[in-house]
Amino acid sequence: MSKTPFSLSRRQLLLAGAAVGGSYLLPGLHHAAWAAGSDAPEKTTVRVGFIPLTDCAPVVMASLKGFDKKYGITLQVSKEASWAAVRDKLTSGELDAAHVLYGMLYGLQLGVAGPQHDMANLMTLNNNGQAITLSNQLKAQNVTDAASLKKAIDAKAKGSYTFAHTFPTSTHAMWLYYWLANAGIDPFEDVRTVVVPPPQMVMNMKIGNMSGYCVGEPWNQRAISDNIGFTAVTSQQIWPDHPEKVLGTRAQWVTENPNTARALTAAVLEAARWIDASDDNRRETVKALAGRAWINTKVETLEGRMLGHYENGLGQTWQDAHAMRFFHDGSVNFPYLSDGMWFLTQMKRWGLVKTDPDYLAVTRQINRIDIYKQAASAVGNVTLPASEMRSSTFIDGKVWDGTDPAAYAASFAIKR
Incomplete structure (x- = not known):
């Protein structure tokens, strides 16, 4: 792991800046890095959507702490009602970018989350920090984990229990499906699944519309605070240090506004740090x-x-070694190719796509490592990983490192 290098020396950059009227401004020398002359953002106002979740923090704080101004832009941060609304406003151009579900970008790229659009992932906003909440009605039946849930489901007619996630190709759908399937529960045959916007999860559980849900914070802790549910598993127990939300936009927007894309990424990256x-x-x-x-x-x-x-609503408390992270020396934010490819393997596993996509090619198209590296350079002192792939071990012991994704997608006992 090495610190991000500048391709030119400090002296060379200063000379180059002088030669073109000062258009190169060094991070650390001025609080206007990459914001003048030919490197100036094409758009000075950038509309960024978010859903009210803890992991929207880097986008919100980039605006509130003024990191956007440092890079020559002003963020107009827009609160949205649902992930479907984020999708529609992002693809129509009403939003320039958004705090968005990793799997949504990939679903849009493949045309399985709405009309096909070429999308771009500028950076990962956070790792970890989601959970699966089960209702206190299940707790009263001595259902407290995946194994006891399977026994309860097996004892009733198929589809008797309803579980909610946030969007058909969402991270939350994938965490929920993975956890259920690991316990021998087919998420498409044994239970019913529905889509509910995050802020509506708690109320829907309270009135009995579902037995469980997978969502981001604070809506899992809120179920405990309101005494209607408990945390059965955290997403970091399913995949430690998993990618979660990303800074997403349309590929066309990046093509038309490359300097703005870099400035936006830099501002949000600095906020995450x-x-x-x-x-x-x-x-x-x-x-x-x-x-x-x-x-x-x-x-x-x-x-x-x-x-x-953490508390789980069952009497257990702990300090989580893999709690929500926003920067972690830059390891959170790098748009690893293996991360994007994993979501494609799950879309294949669950029949959202019928044939294996070109896993690496699709991911290289979406995950804009080029923009991220430019932004990391602008921010300065952001460590870049040695590889564009990383290795992860899941709750079932399976290791994912980006090699042979088609075989990995086909390797699961429960799939569609």
Whole structure:
């Protein structure tokens, strides 16, 4: 692992800047990196959508802390009602970019999450921090984990239990399906699944519309606080340090606005680093996010899990070694090719695509490592990984490292 190098020396950059009227501004020398002359953003106002979830934090704090101004842009951050609304506004151009589900971008690229659009992933916004919540009605039946859930499901007619996730190709659908299938529960045959926007999960469970759901925070902790459910498993128990939300946009937007894409990525990357720099910064972030304009919830509902303090509603508390991360020396944010390919393997596994896509080619098209590296260079002191792939071990012991994705997709006992 090595620190991001500048391709030119400091002296060379200063000379080049002088030669073109000062258009090159060094990070650290000025608080306007990459924001002048020929490198100036094509758009100075950038509309970025978000869903009220803890992991929207880098986008929100990039605006609130002024990191956007440092890179010559102003973020107009727009609260959206559902992931479907984010999708529609993103693809229509009403939004320039968004805090978006990793799997949504890939679903749009393949035409299985709506009309086909070429998409771009500029960076990963966070790792970890989602969960599967089960209802207190199940707890009353001594269902507290996947094994006891399978026994309860087997004892009833197929489809008797309903589970919710956030979008058909969402990360939450994939975590839910993976966890159920690992317990021998077919998510398409044995249970019923429905799509519910994140802020509506708790109310729908409260009135009995579902037995469980997979969603981001604070809506799992909220179920515990409201005494209607408990955390059966966290997403980081399914895949430690998994990618979650990304900074997504249309490929055409990046083509038309490459400097703006770099500036946007740099601003959000710097915000992510700021959040992860200290618990005090995380607490400041929580206080901001709890406000009406953002998540609109109690500070205490957000703060515990933001700081890695977990309770599961079953009497267990712990400090999570893989709690939500936003930067982690840049390892969170790099758009690893293996991460994107994994979502494609699950789309194949669950029949969302009928034939194996060209896993590597599709991922190289979407994950804009080129833009990310430029942004990391602008921010400065962001470590780049030695490889565009990484290795991960899942809850079932399977290892995923991006090699032979077709065989990996076909290797699961439960699939469609």
